[in-house]
Amino acid sequence: MRAYRKETIAAASGLALLVAAFVVPHLDLGIVTPLINASPERIRDFADTAPIFGWWDTHIGWGTVPAVVLGFAAVIWGQALALRLNWRALLLGAWATSAAWAFSLAMVDGWQRGFAGRLTARHEYLRQVPTVTDIPEAVRTFADRILDYQPDSWITHVSGHPPGALLTFVWLDRIGLGGGTWAGLLCLLAGSSVAAAILVAVRTLADERTARLAAPFVAVAPTAIWVAVSADGYFAGVAAWGIALLALAVRRRGRVPELSAVAAGLLLGWAIFLNYGLALMALPAIAVLLCAADWRSALRALLPAVGAAVVVAVVFVAAGFWWFDGYHLVQERYWQGIANDRPFQYWGWANFASVVCAIGLGSVAGLGRVFDIAAIRARAGLHMLMLGALASIVVADLSRLSKAETERIWLPFTMWLVAAGALLPERAQRWWLALNVTGALLISHLILTNW
Secondary structure (H helix, E strand, C coil): CCHHHHHHHHHHHHHHHHHHHHHHHHHCCCCCCCCCCCCCHHHHHHHHCCCCEEECCCCCCCCCHHHHHHHHHHHHHHHHHHHHHHHHHHHHHHHHHHHHHHHHHCCCHHHHHHHCCCCCCCCCCHHHHHCCCCCCHHHHHCCCCCCCCCCCCCCCHCCCCCCHHHHHHHHHHHHHCHHHHHHHHHHHHHHHHHHHHHHHHHHHHHHHHHHHHHHHHHCCCCCHHHCCCCCCHHHHHHHHHHHHHHHHHHCCCCCCHHHHHHHHHHHHHHCCCCCCCHHHHHHHHHHHHHHHCCCHHHHHHHHHHHHHHHHHHHHHHCCCCCCHHHHHHHHHHHHCCCCHHHHHHHHHHHHHHHHHHHCCHHHHHCCCCCCCCCHHHCHHHHHHHHHHHHHHHHHHHHCCCCHHHHHHHHHHHHHHHHHHHCCCHHHHHHHHHHHHHHHHHHHHHEECCHH
């Protein structure tokens, strides 16, 4: 029994946190609540299912049967297939399964409500796309339109992110792929590709067997609920491949590792112009660098990557957008809105309950094995990746700029944590995976998530 103590304690702690986060909003504990200064209608709109953003709605849909079948198949045959398939087939299979799983969960809510219409809502990027008639001018004046209560203020999601996010959907529209379906498909494909990126990084920094054991967990992760469809799924995909390519460069894999480093820098540089919070991907990146064989290998990967990231920043500066101006204005815009009514006394810890929902209790159990002093001293690859992602989440939480909706906002970090399931004893992994799948199915069918 002692062999299972760490994961049991971790899972039990995660479950207790989850129960507390769902129960506390109904105990009338003053500011230890998800929303203050609010009418019953506003509480229903923004805090009905805290710590998840959504509404209670027991329902089934076209995606119910495929989701159940995929989840069941992953639990029964996932590990065996992951250990047997050739490596390339495993990567493609994990990506395809993750995409099918995410799409099925989205379709539980129906085609329009669950997929095609998600990114056309009034606060979303696609509502702003038709107003961008001059792209250079939009970038040049982007920071001027961030603050709220101006005649030409950007809508909520556009104002809350650097211009790269809006530009992506504008460019998609310009090439004839406008509308919610194409935008949703981009987010779905990019977000589900994180499964393959994680396997590449884990194989590179740890070993192939560990990566194979992680495959079922990342393929049918509960995070898929918010990958399809939210722009944060796209952001997560860009950042994840940046980290995976950096890992390849650090371990000197491939014919020209420097090219991997440059590609990593370009992707991570682009990522911070998609989402200000992705500056925190520096922490997983540092974890990857710490896995280098020596400081020379780390430096040979770091310098080209930083140089490429700087190039991305210089392009935006030349276009008229300075990242730090946008960041400071976004903080001001943040406090102009609902953030003032979301007390940190609740969200400071309830954010972590949303992480439990996003990664599943099975992966929480795996995190119980991450804090292994011997493995950390040895700079074990998977442990370092998990610690980097955890550090990003803790810093994001302490910033007080992430209160609520973190099951979506923190996707670029939480999707990595799902791989912690590979640290669990092999013979028990199927049962922990079943717990993840069950949790995802329950959330999808009991809560109508906002994303």
